[in-house]
Amino acid sequence: MRKIYTSIDIGSDTIKVVTAEIYHNRCNVLASTSLSSEGIKNGLIVDAAKAIISIKEAISSIEKMLGIKITKVFASVPSNNSEFSLVDGYVDVESENNIVTGNDIIKCLQACVYDKIEDDRELIVANPIEFSLDGETGIRDPKGLTGEKLGVKAIMITTPKKNVYSVISIMEAVGVEVVDITFNSIGDYYEFRNKELDSTVSGIINIGAETTTVAVFNKGILMNTKVINIGSKNIDKDITYVYKLNLRDSKKLKENFAIAHKRFSQVNETFDIINNVGERMKINQYEVSEICMDRIVEIIKIAKNEIKDLTNKEISYIIITGGASEISGFNTLLNEFGSRNISIANMNTIGVRKNRFSSALGMIKYFNKKLEFRGREYSMLNDEQVDELVSTKKKSNGSNDSFVGKVFGYFFDN
8 A cells, every 4th residue: 555645733833734644654755845924923814715715726726736635634733721631541352363453452542532632622533551461561562462351551642622623624625634643743753753762851942933832741641831922923923123123134033144043143134125114125144143142042032931831850851843943054053052952853864954944854753653553444545546646757766666766857846
């Protein structure tokens, strides 16, 4: 089975869409795009009509790249007001010879959340902490073991229904089915996860346009998260206030001229611009970088304090991602915090090199791992669509059987 998936990250500033193939445990990006969004504020949909237009445009861009119709996606949903509960459940192993299968795991996870979700909330995921089998505890993956009674302890994560159904209804209006939902933080984790992260307590900070999301993971399990109403647009507003510019010009200055750490900026480097009152100005790089640096430091300090409030455990690693982390010199700025356990994310997958794609690509990896753990296989494309994809972009580059060698080059719109 061709495991081909499409994910969509609905942000306040941009819509990110990624289509990728999982082949031999590698995630190969087939197409990606990042387009401006409208109708979304602080991560929440506030104008459905505008949001539909933005999402349609982003999905249409992917469809043109690949020459196929996108009908199914994974979608991110807001983590605002999410709740975390410790739950457990038990089922009888019904498989032949009492050998635990993926179906038993699914039934056990269903049992642990049964009748425990409030009417106004929706389940995001039940993350298993450990399984037990006939009283033996501490089992991470019970598949293939023999026993009669399977149990699980898990973290149940729920969110208000409006967070979920606002996204699903928008996607239905676009003509796309939402196959799975998750939080951006989970996608971020699965993009950057490694053996060290999976064995420690870690934090992820995603600095978005209008909000910054912080999350705490314990051995790969999301334990808590919080959305802070501050993001990279606050930098734009600071620049706008100081130089009397419009927000669009301020954003361009931030992304194309400013340096995250003023130490590496140049006083004699200037940018000519006309402000809102018609004055021609020469903005030097040092001054605008100082404005950016002050706000970035504030955001990181707030985020780190929020992480401390989310857990009483010692944090081994903190990873910073999101579009704002792409500002030149950001990594050097982290040295100001005097801590070796905090670092900027590093996207190393061809086609999605920018950190703004971490959630979208991670959602695909997360879904694939979730299927593997449950012993299931799934693809968003049927055989006819796969044939259409191959025939539309007919070009072979290499001896392997991956679509990376079959599609016509790479298709990216970053």
